[in-house]
Amino acid sequence: MEKEIAPSRPNYFGEIGCWAERTQVHEAASLGQAQRLQQLIQSGAAINTMTMDCITPLHEACIQGQAQCARLLLEAGAQVDVRTVHGSTALCNACAAGSPECAKLLLEYGATANPTLTALTATPCTRPASEACSPAGSVDCVRLMIAGGAELETYDIYFGTPLHAACTKQHVECARVLLNAGANVNAARFHETALHIAAKEGNEDLIEALVAFGGNVYARDNRSRRPVDYTRPGSACATCLQFYQSTPLSLQELSRVTCRRSRGMRAEDSVCKLNLSPRTISYLSYH
Known part of the structure; x- marks a missing residue:
């Protein structure tokens, strides 16, 4: 049974709507049942419902690498940066699952690449x-x-x-x-x-x-x-x-390290923009 949260009540996760035990939407998203998930969405099922561990269907889809289900949820308005009780976002889950498809999709929908510490973490x-x-x-x-x-x-x-x-x-x-x-x-x-x-x-x-x-x-x-x-x-x-x-390091290795220290950690990008010969750039490059 779902319990509605009063609009005036403070919510650190945004207006998620309600909390409940694991729902049919969670299950469909986790199992990659895109057709069933779409039917649930069209029938008005809540897509931002959280379990007691603050896990949403989007978390479930991403931890299983279910990119199609993740897309359906995001298109339907799933909140992209909701945090679990452990502080993980859906993007954390996608990366942990090794799913570049889900990670790219989440970033396209505005997922934060550098989630910060929250009051509940x-x-x-x-x-x-x-x-x-x-x-x-x-x-x-x-x-x-x-x-x-x-x-x-x-x-x-x-x-x-x-x-x-x-x-x-x-x-x-x-x-x-x-x-x-x-x-x-x-x-x-x-x-x-x-x-x-x-x-x-x-x-x-x-x-x-x-x-x-x-x-x-x-x-x-x-x-x-x-x-x-x-x-x-x-x-x-x-x-x-x-x-x-x-x-001692070789002259080439010393040159690379010195260049990195003097021009910053992204030295290779900046060196490529300098007026140097291709041979010199190649000498300083790690590629």
């Missing part, structure tokens, strides 16, 4: 950019979030920055996309950098990528440990980090 909510690097996340979702203006230094209490999240989940390509877009390679979460995480995960490809973008192999965390201290002696990751500790 006790801890910083999970950000779409970080969710895009989750186990089911995708490079396409990361690119969409960057194009949508996602803040790459946004700090999540659980994962840290999106780059931290990518390294925790060992998404090498996601990490590269974030770094190319300007993510700070030495950003720290409790003094722990992405390079510490890559070393803990034993991922040599991540270590190589992070060092190429200026990752500090000497950085110490809150236990005064360097990344190499988290590797197994004799392992490929230990050998890799020991090599970088004892061997």
Whole structure:
């Protein structure tokens, strides 16, 4: 049974209309039953109804990657930035599900790429950019979030920055996309950098990528440990980090890192606009 909310009552989620247990609209959206959902909408079913966890049918559609159902709901007036009790928006769900179709659709309907802390959220909510690097996340979702203006230094209490999240989940390509877009390679979460995480995960490809973008192999965390201290002696990751500790970067690598530091994290974009020869631009480019 649904309970109507009085218009005068304060509502942190906007005028959602009512709350209830999971409805037929939730079920149809979750299962991708587009025809049934359309019939429910046409019959006047409430599309912004929330469960007790503040989950709307749009959340359900996006967490399952049901783009057609998400479109039907948005066209019918579904509120795009409603937050669950955990602070997640539908865009967070779409990115967590690794659904670029849903993410693109939500951004087209005005979804916020950088949702803020709300009065009902006790801890910083999970950000779409970080969710895009989750186990089911995708490079396409990361690119969409960057194009949508996602803040790459946004700090999540659980994962840290999106780059931290990518390294925790060992998404090498996601990490590269974030770094190319300007993510700070030495950003720290409790003094722990992405390079510490890559070393803990034993991922040599991540270590190589992070060092190429200026990752500090000497950085110490809150236990005064360097990344190499988290590797197994004799392992490929230990050998890799020991090599970088004892061997200077090449002239090309030093030039890239220096350019990045002097012209900002999005140095590559600005260098391409300078009056330099194509060969010089290619020399400074990470691509």
